[in-house]
Amino acid sequence: MEYQNILLESEGRVSILTINRPEKRNALNQATRDEMIAAMEALPASGQRVLIITGAGEKAFIAGADIGEFEGRTALDQREVMRHRRVFDAIEDCPLPVIAMINGFCLGGGMEVALSADIRIAGKNARLGQPEINLGIIPGGGGTQRLTRLVGEGKSMELILTGDIIDAGVAHDLGLVNHVVPANELRGFTLGLASRIADKSPVALALAKESIKNAGRMGIREAMTAETDLFCLAFTSDDKREGVAAFLEKRKPDFKGKQLIPIGKPPA
Numbered sequence: 631m632e633y634q635n636i637l638l639e640s641e642g643r644v645s646i647l648t649i650n651r652p653e654k655r656n657a658l659n660q661a662t663r664d665e666m667i668a669a670m671e672a673l674p675a676s677g678q679r680v681l682i683i684t685g686a687g688e689k690a691f692i693a694g695a696d697i698g699e700f701e702g703r704t705a706l707d708q709r710e711v712m713r714h715r716r717v718f719d720a721i722e723d724c725p726l727p728v729i730a731m732i733n734g735f736c737l738g739g740g741m742e743v744a745l746s747a748d749i750r751i752a753g754k755n756a757r758l759g760q761p762e763i764n765l766g767i768i769p770g771g772g773g774t775q776r777l778t779r780l781v782g783e784g785k786s787m788e789l790i791l792t793g794d795i796i797d798a799g800v801a802h803d804l805g806l807v808n809h810v811v812p813a814n815e816l817r818g819f820t821l822g823l824a825s826r827i828a829d830k831s832p833v834a835l836a837l838a839k840e841s842i843k844n845a846g847r848m849g850i851r852e853a854m855t856a857e858t859d860l861f862c863l864a865f866t867s868d869d870k871r872e873g874v875a876a877f878l879e880k881r882k883p884d885f886k887g888k889q890l891i892p893i894g895k896p897p898a
């Protein structure tokens with residue numbers, strides 16, 4: 631598929647999806663969201679193992695939803711848009727680990743993209759916030775939920791009710807971003823982390839992601855039961871055999887991502 635609003639590149643087994651509207655501070659219009667979803671849905675079949683999402687240029691990761699598209703929309707029009715497949719869900723559902731590489735303004739829907747990702751790395755120049763309140767609206771891409779789960783109700787309230795924009799250091803203190811690095815080291819640092827993850831078993835990565843996500847979706851007993859099932863599902867993979875054999879043979883494992891019994895298909 632030809633993309634107009636995003637760029638896709640590969641560094642080994644790491645895919646980098648760059649929102650490419652720097653003149654609009656990488657604001658997410660519908661076309662961009664559709665392209666992001668299409669790119670993410672094609673990823674599992676590509677053999678790639680980790681996805682990095684970032685923004686083009688030096689000013690913005692993503693400056694939010696494209697505010698121009700709000701104008702003239704009725705509540706029903708907006709509801710229709712929001713009932714389509716959501717980019718935030720596509721990130722969360724992606725079996726690959728997703729890393730947000732935050733290289734500047736990360737606002738509104740941009741923050742919600744980052745919050746949907748599995749790991750967030752910020753350049754020192756990053757500025758983060760949910761400024762929707764200043765437009766007379768509220769976060770609608772999961773911000774009230776995912777931010778609250780990540781930083782707690784009090785801080786989430788303060789950020790969303792004030793619309794304040796915080797710098798990368800404050801975001802790190804809140805646990806909102808995993809690491810802050812100098813802007814000129816952001817790509818190298820993020821790629822280094824992504825490559826280390828890309829060496830792991832993609833089956834185990836997908837199962838671990840699903841199980842961790844269950845912590846926010848289920849009660850503890852249900853999630854523990856699901857963890858046991860997912861753990862046992864990892865036993866169906868050739869990667870589990872390879873990982874154990876490599877340990878016993880004192881060598882580095884070579885994970886191929888194969889399952890002995892494909893998930894969802896009974897053995898022949």
Ligand code: COA
Binds near residue numbers: 654690693
């Ligand atoms: N939607 C649509 N267009 C946006 C946008 C958004 N969320 N964010 C920035 N742009 C556009 C601007 O309208 C401007 O377009 P123009 O050149 O055609 O006038 C261009 O991007 C550059 O923006 P500008 O404000 O001049 O850049 P800046 O570097 O001085 O400031 C921001 C950057 C991100 C601080 C500022 O653009 C901003 O506050 N954006 C809105 C953030 C927001 O409220 N997001 C939540 C949306 S729900």
